[in-house]
Amino acid sequence: MKGNRFSIPDAINDESMISVAEAIQIVRAQTRKLPAEPVSLEHARGRFLAQDVVADSDLPPFDRSQMDGYAVRASDVDSVPAKLRVVGESAAGRGWHNEMKQGEAVRIMTGAPVPPGADSVQQVELTRELGPSEVEIVESVTTGRSIVRRGSEIKAGQNVLSAGERIGAAGMAVLASFGYAEIIVGRQPRVAVLATGSELVAVDQKPDRDQIRDSNNFTITAYAELAGAIVERLPLAGDDTKLLKRQIAEAADRSDIVITSGGVSVGVYDFTKPALRELGAEFFFERVALRPGKPTVFARLPNGTLFFGLPGNPVSVSVTFNLFARTAILAMQGATDPTLPLEWAVLAHNVKGAVERESYLPAELSTSEEGILEATPLKWGGSSDFVGFVRATSLIIVPRDTGIIEAGMRVKLVRLPV
C-alpha cells in the first residue's frame, strides 16, 4: 500500500466495468425473496402480495339498484302513466325477497337488491307517489334499466390481484370487500445505512473548514423507506477500516441489506472494499459503466446479507440506490417487477453522453397540450450537486458513447420515486 498509495492498476482497469443492464441482472439473480408473513389489512398498503386475491362472492352479490325509485316489470309500464300497487320496500341491507307479481311495484333504494319478479327500476324523479301503497310511473323503462346484474363486476372464484403486485389505495378496497382482514405479503427487508468519510459531520454539527454535513444517510433512508424497507441509520463511520469493519459486521447480523456511501473509489482513504475483503465478502461487481455512479460495489457477506457500496457523491447515491439497491429491496419483497419502469419522452434541450458509460441525467417532466411527455434536463454541476438535483423527477438515460442528443429527440427515462 505504502509504495503505491493510489492502487493505479485497479483504477485504470476499466475492462471490469459492466453495463447497467448487466448490473441490474446480477442484483436480481443474487437477491432472494424473503419469507412471506401475514399482515392485518390496516397495515397492508404499500406491501407486496405473496398470495393471489380471489373474489369470495359475486359482485354485485345480487341484482342491485343504481337508483332510488321503484322496481317494476318493464311490460307493466309499456304505456304510461301506469298505476302500480306498492307491495313492499327494498333498502340497502334490508331487501324485499318475496316474488313481485304483475301490476306490482317495490319501492327501492340505491344499492338495494332488486326483488325477484322485477326486471327494471324506474328512478323516483319519474314516478309519483299516489298513496302509501300506490304509485304512478310517469315514463316507461327498458328491461334491465338501472340494475347492475349480480356478478357483472366479478364472479366468485375469479382472481382479482396476483402475488407480486403492490397493494395500493384502490387495492385496499378489493381486499376489504373480499374479506381479507389479514393478507400474506412479502416481509420488508431490514436495511442498515452507513456513511463513510472523515470529512462528514452530523446534521446538528457545524462543519470545520474541510468538512461537510452527511446528507447521504438521509437520502438513502428516504428512498429505502419509499421502497418498503425498514431502515436503521448507523452512526457516521469516518475513515477507520477497523471501525467500519465492525460496523458492517454488526449491522449485517441484524439486516438483510447493508448500504454504505462513500469510500468505494480508489484513493488511499477508501477503506470500504478492504473492510469487505477482510470480512470475507463475495464481490459481484465493483464498477458499473454508469455516469454518475461508476464505483458502485455489490457484494454478499458470509452470513448472506447483501451489501451495496454506493459512491460518496449525493447525486451518484440517488442514482445508484434507485437502480440497484431499490431493485434488491423490491425483489426481497417478491415484487413482480422490482426495477423502475422505462418511459419515453421528448427532450426539451440538448444532453451529452459520456465515453464508455451510460448516463442517467436529472430532468423535470411535463406533458404538452399535445399529450407529449417532455423531459427538461436540469442544469446541474455534476454528481456532487444535490441542490441542482432537488427538483429532478426523472433520470434521462443516454446510451454510452453517445455525443449530443438534440432537443426534440426521443429519450428513455425512469421516474424517481417521491
Next chain:
Amino acid sequence: MKGNRFSIPDAINDESMISVAEAIQIVRAQTRKLPAEPVSLEHARGRFLAQDVVADSDLPPFDRSQMDGYAVRASDVDSVPAKLRVVGESAAGRGWHNEMKQGEAVRIMTGAPVPPGADSVQQVELTRELGPSEVEIVESVTTGRSIVRRGSEIKAGQNVLSAGERIGAAGMAVLASFGYAEIIVGRQPRVAVLATGSELVAVDQKPDRDQIRDSNNFTITAYAELAGAIVERLPLAGDDTKLLKRQIAEAADRSDIVITSGGVSVGVYDFTKPALRELGAEFFFERVALRPGKPTVFARLPNGTLFFGLPGNPVSVSVTFNLFARTAILAMQGATDPTLPLEWAVLAHNVKGAVERESYLPAELSTSEEGILEATPLKWGGSSDFVGFVRATSLIIVPRDTGIIEAGMRVKLVRLPV
C-alpha cells in the same frame, strides 16, 4: 317525511349543481392552514415546509477536487512529462492549507480541498509516483481542470426550497446538508373516517345475502394517509341518524376533518345530511356536476371542523376524495398547490361524456416510443365497480355535455396517488 319519502323536489333540483372547478375553489377558500410545528429531520419526509430553506454555507464550501490525483499549477505542466515535488497531501476532511508554490504538487483525494496556489488537478491515472516526494505528470491540464469551485452549486444565503413545498427524498439531502436537524412544517390534519349504510358489515364478517363488506373506510384511509393526514377509522355507523349524529359530533371534537361515505343521496335511508343539519353544520355544496360523485357534500361543523360527505359507491369515493378532501388535507398542511396536477394525454380508445356533468373516468397510462402519453380507459361497470378501478392510475377528464371523444384525441387527466 312520511308523505313524500323520497324528497323529490330536492332530487330534481339540479340548478344547485356546481362545477368541479367551483367546488374545488370553495374547498380551498374554506380551508385554513393549520399551525406549523417543528419536526426532527428523520420525520420530515412527505411533510410540507412552513419555512424557506436557506443555504448556510457555500457549496462546495471550498474548491473541491473531483478526482484522486495531484493538485498542480497548470503552467508547471505545460510541457510533459513534468517532474514536481510532492509537498503534502489533501484528503477529504483533512486538507492541506499551506501555499503550494511553483514546481510543487499536492497529493489530493476526491472531495478534498484544493490547496491555495494550485489551480488544477491531474487525475492519478495520468501521473507516475517516482518516490515519496516526487511525481511525474504525464499529461498537461487546463486551468480549473477537475476542480468544482467554491459556491458553484449554491452560495450561502440563497434560497433552496420554499415554504409550501413537499419534502421529498432529494429534499432530505438539502435539509441535512444545510444543518436543518429540525424543520418547521405544516401540522398534519387529523381526519376521522366513517362509513354509513346498514348494508355494510366489517371486513372480518361474512355478509348476509343483502349485505356487503365495507371497503370505503379502507380506501379513504389509504388516500388520506398518502395525502399526509393522521387517520382515525370509526366503527360502522349503520343507518341510525342518532348514532351517526353522535359519531360525527364526537369525531369533530378531536379532528380537523370528518369524512363519511354513503348516506348523501336522496333516499329515505340517507341520514347524513339530516344529521349534519341537526348538528348546525354550514353547507357549502351538496351536489357537484361530476360523474361519478354528484351527491358530494362539503360543510363545516359549528366547532370549525370541515366535513366531507362522499357518495357510497367505491369509485365515487376514490374520485371525490382525491378531488375535494385531498385538496383540503394538503391545503391545511400549507401546500403551495393542493390540487392534483393536470396532464394531457392521447386517448387509446373512445370515451363518452355525460349530460350536465364533467366525467372522471379511470384509465391506465403508458408512454409510446414517440414520447406520447397514452391513456387507456378501463372497462368498468360504473361507480360501484372497484374491481375494474383497481388498475386505474389516472382519471381522464371529459367535459360536461360532451358526446364521444374518439381514440387519438387529446384529453386532460389527473394521476391518482399511489
